[in-house]
Amino acid sequence: MRRKQSVAESVAESVAESAAEGERGNALASLVPLIVDAGIPMGSYYLLSAGFGFSTVAALGWSSVVPAVRTVWGLVRSRRVNGLALLMLIVNAVGLALSAVAGDPRLMLAKDSGVSSVVGIAILLSVPAGRPLMTAGLKPWVTKGSAAGNAAWDRLTAGSERFRRAERRFSAIWGTALLTECVLKVIGAYTVPVDTMVWLGTVLTVVAILAAMVIAGGSCAEPMEKMVGAEVAAEAERTADADGAAAGTGVPAGAAAGAAAGAAS
Numbered sequence: 001m002r003r004k005q006s007v008a009e010s011v012a013e014s015v016a017e018s019a020a021e022g023e024r025g026n027a028l029a030s031l032v033p034l035i036v037d038a039g040i041p042m043g044s045y046y047l048l049s050a051g052f053g054f055s056t057v058a059a060l061g062w063s064s065v066v067p068a069v070r071t072v073w074g075l076v077r078s079r080r081v082n083g084l085a086l087l088m089l090i091v092n093a094v095g096l097a098l099s100a101v102a103g104d105p106r107l108m109l110a111k112d113s114g115v116s117s118v119v120g121i122a123i124l125l126s127v128p129a130g131r132p133l134m135t136a137g138l139k140p141w142v143t144k145g146s147a148a149g150n151a152a153w154d155r156l157t158a159g160s161e162r163f164r165r166a167e168r169r170f171s172a173i174w175g176t177a178l179l180t181e182c183v184l185k186v187i188g189a190y191t192v193p194v195d196t197m198v199w200l201g202t203v204l205t206v207v208a209i210l211a212a213m214v215i216a217g218g219s220c221a222e223p224m225e226k227m228v229g230a231e232v233a234a235e236a237e238r239t240a241d242a243d244g245a246a247a248g249t250g251v252p253a254g255a256a257a258g259a260a261a262g263a264a265s
Contacts, residue, residue: 042202049195056105056194064108068093109189109197113182116208120179123171132171134216142225152231163227170220174212181208 044063048054054062126133143149156163181204188197188204 042199045198046195057103057108060105060108060194060198105194106189109194109201110186112201113185113189116178116182116185116205120175120177120182123175124179127168127172127175132168134171134174135167138167138170138221138224142221142228148232148235149228152228152235155235156227156231160227163224166220166224166227170216170224173216173220177208177212177215181205 041063045059048062049056049059123133139150139153143153157167184204185197185201188200192200
């Protein structure tokens, strides 16, 4: 029976899939949601506050409408619960409600860190637990989704400590980047002028994601891809040698393998 997935795991897997898209080279496509969820609200805030004279709280509130609508539309269109989208919707709704009651623009800025903190903590906790959550997006990219690649991944996971260490490090880097972004944004929300923090928060998010992609990709994903490729080639060579040996004895490869298995037992 398939284990029920927790919200934290669903969130982390959504992040992993987005990260894998960026690693594949589809960085532009993977950054579209970031542009909608960060770039448009930032522009809307300055337009509403400076151009239309909205109060700081009102401008921040209305600037959150576009990402909220996109999140709802994404959930309806996909007809499945996406952990990351659901978490973003909940954080926005709760944050806006609290801010409307308290009238505190800094609380509205700090609420955005809720997503990064939950995801970052979940990813970091998964590493010592032996179930690195970012593997959900890492494995399809490294193996290219092929049966040979998946088999090589499984063999390396079982027999290579270097491979397992790189897998854990990939998740640790992403979790650290997201949690660091969260801490910096909360500190900034209560120490930096609101008008400055609106654009600075977006910069911190972009820098954290790009840094995680570059560092985790170069130190973990690329070496793991090479290891999987080498293992696939080695397995193909072993298979060819076995077929050649079987052909040399005039015994079909399948019969030779069966005989070897019988002798081993």
